[in-house]
Amino acid sequence: MKVFYLTIFPNFFDNFISSSLIGKAVANNLLETKVVNIRDFAEPPHYKVDDTPYGGGPGMVMKVEPIFKAVKSLPKSHTILLSPSGKKFTQSDAVRLSKLDSLTFICGRYEGVDQRVSELLCDEELSLGEFVCMGGEAPSMVITESIVRLIPGVLGNAESLVSESYMNQHIEAPQYTRPEVFEGKSVPKVLLSGNHEEIERWRRG
Secondary structure, three states: OEEEEEEOOHHHHOOHHHOHHHHHHHHOOOOEEEEEEHHHHOOOOOOOOEEOOOOOOOOOEEOHHHHHHHHHOOOOOEEEEEEEEEEEOOHHHHHHHHOOOEEEEEEOOOOEEOHHHHHHHOOEEEEOOOOOOOOOHHHHHHHHHHHHOOOOOOOOOOOHHHHOOOOOOOOOOOOOOOOOEEOOEEOOHHHHOOOHHHHHHHHHO
16 A cells, blocks of 8 residues: 655654554555655745635634645555544554555645635545644554554454454454552453353343
8 A cells, every 4th residue: 555645844754653553564565655845836935825714713724735736646546635624544444445455635824725625635634633733743643544554464463354343343352461460450250251242242241
């Protein structure tokens, strides 16, 4: 899978794409990433990427032209705008997107992004929930993690995907490991019983 990030803060992604399982996926050629600085497509000499909103109001709005040029400089891919007004991202979206060959994330900032970015460039708008972040960078990384872990070969134990939360319309049961008792809190006796049928029944709730 190829993933492109359009942002005005490219350094935001440095550690993310080189660390943990994301870094391993890149090293194993399961994932290819490219971070694109939107300012590189703005007009000199100031390379301005934002302007005041039509109709007035607080804050600044990201301009359509540099984002349009940045997207058009990339191979065609499924393009997502991270936006508080977007559809709430779910595990079913992660499964759907993990099957695509390439994704482009447009990371907004400031008060918002010119609506024509969504209308002209995007296949969908996604949100992590009913709250507002400072920009789309962090949400794009969260979504990337949820997608990439579903790519065959990324996780060490693929069986963990089968029983985890949201994959089968249920929330995964609580997990425990050693010690058996800590600060007066004990592991449920059923997990120590060796009775696999009872353990599975407990896990299903």
